[in-house]
Amino acid sequence: MTYIELIHIIVPILIVGASIVAVLLRDLLAAVIAIAAMSLLLSLEFYILQAPDVAIAQAGVGACLTTAIFVIAIRATKRMEGEA
Amino acid sequence: MLTRNIAGVIVFSIVAVFFIFTALLMHPFGVPDESDMDDYIIDNTQEETGANNGVTAVVFDYRGFDTLGEATVLFAAVTGVIVLFRRLKK
Amino acid sequence: MSGMSKIVKTISSIIFPFITIYGLYVIAHGHLTPGGGFQGGAVVASGLAMLLVAYGSVWTMGKLKEKHLSINQTLESVGAIGFIGLAFFGLIFGTKIFFNNFLVNKQDYLFGATVKLGETAANINTAGILPLMNFAVGLKVIAGLFGIVLLMAYATRLKEGK
Numbered sequence: 001m002t003y004i005e006l007i008h009i010i011v012p013i014l015i016v017g018a019s020i021v022a023v024l025l026r027d028l029l030a031a032v033i034a035i036a037a038m039s040l041l042l043s044l045e046f047y048i049l050q051a052p053d054v055a056i057a058q059a060g061v062g063a064c065l066t067t068a069i070f071v072i073a074i075r076a077t078k079r080m081e082g083e084a
Numbered sequence: 085m086l087t088r089n090i091a092g093v094i095v096f097s098i099v100a101v102f103f104i105f106t107a108l109l110m111h112p113f114g115v116p117d118e119s120d121m122d123d124y125i126i127d128n129t130q131e132e133t134g135a136n137n138g139v140t141a142v143v144f145d146y147r148g149f150d151t152l153g154e155a156t157v158l159f160a161a162v163t164g165v166i167v168l169f170r171r172l173k174k
Numbered sequence: 175m176s177g178m179s180k181i182v183k184t185i186s187s188i189i190f191p192f193i194t195i196y197g198l199y200v201i202a203h204g205h206l207t208p209g210g211g212f213q214g215g216a217v218v219a220s221g222l223a224m225l226l227v228a229y230g231s232v233w234t235m236g237k238l239k240e241k242h243l244s245i246n247q248t249l250e251s252v253g254a255i256g257f258i259g260l261a262f263f264g265l266i267f268g269t270k271i272f273f274n275n276f277l278v279n280k281q282d283y284l285f286g287a288t289v290k291l292g293e294t295a296a297n298i299n300t301a302g303i304l305p306l307m308n309f310a311v312g313l314k315v316i317a318g319l320f321g322i323v324l325l326m327a328y329a330t331r332l333k334e335g336k
Contacts, residue, residue, distance in 0.1 A: 130289050130291050131289075131291065132275075132278070133275055133278060133301060133302065133304060134205075134275075134278045134285075134289045134300040134301040134302055134304075135205040135206075135289075135300065135301040135304050136205065136206050136289065136296045136300075136301075137204065137205050137206055137207060137208065137210075139208065139210070140204050140205050140210045140301075140304055140308070141205070141301075141304065143210060144210075144273075144303075144304050144307045144308070144311075145273060145275050145304065148261060148272070148273030149273070151257075151307075151311065152257070152258065152261065154212070155254055155257060155258075155311065155314060158314070158315065158318045158319075159250070159254055159314075159318065161318075161322070162247070162250065162318045162321050162322060165321070165322050165325050165326075166247070166321075166325060169325045169326070169328060169329040
């Protein structure tokens with residue numbers, strides 16, 4: 001097993017782990033950061049699958065712009081889940 | 085609550101089995117069945133469009149209509165956001 | 175929405191030019207390296223959104239007027255019209271089909287140099303209308319994606335101290 005196959009196994013596990021963390025967290029800002037980490041790992045997965053175009057688009061839109069929109073929305077409302 | 089948990093486990097199992105079978109039946113990576121179009125684009129991109137990047141040649145030249153649709157979708161999205169957020173307080 | 179701490183503001187101000195230059199590089203080299211108008215525009219819009227989140231919508235909307243939002247949307251429309259206009263020019267020149275690359279391999283014009291075949295060093299002055307379309311789509315994506323974030327900030331500008 002070469003090291004690139006090892007990366008192919010590790011990175012999807014980290015993606016699933018980051019998604020589960022994003023679902024379980026009660027702090028919405030931390031959940032958004034977890035989604036950004038998931039998106040960045042997904043971009044890495046696209047890159048090691050030899051699709052650098054999709055990787056750049058995913059890193060720009062998924063990891064940064066979506067996070068910015070979520071952060072703006074959270075700072076204008078409530079931060080913790082379940083607050084009145 | 086117990087019924088909901090049992091139903092959730094059943095649905096999760098069905099989806100998991102579906103995904104596992106899809107992964108087992110998946111096509112091998114990088115070995116296309118029909119490669120006529122790929123070979124044509126790889127052979128003729130540099131002469132016909134002058135671009136060294138084949139993906140850009142496909143996106144903007146061979147399949148320009150797709151990019152036109154994508155631009156239309158983006159334009160519609162921005163227009164929708166403007167309609168939603170216009171002038172909340174006078 | 176108020177701004178973040180002074181550390182975040184300083185780091186964002188330092189790193190913003192590098193992100194912008196990288197995005198413009200991706201747009202300008204769209205026909206040579208991976209990337210293109212959409213990807214580079216997303217990178218530049220990401221840098222702008224980072225700056226907006228760091229400084230907060232109260233500060234931003236103190237600097238910007240509604241006129242600037244209109245200018246932003248005008249730029250997006252200019253990008254869209256440039257893209258579809260280049261596509262329609264293909265109906266006039268050359269072999270007269272939609273999305274015809276009418277500038278390729280014409281030495282007298284910009285981006286008209288003949289590309290060397292095979293794996294050679296890339297020449298940026300090639301590919302006809304593809305770089306022009308990359309610029310148009312890049313302008314459209316920068317203005318469009320940043321316009322969405324800017325409108326979110328505009329909608330939350332009245333929330334002081336949150």
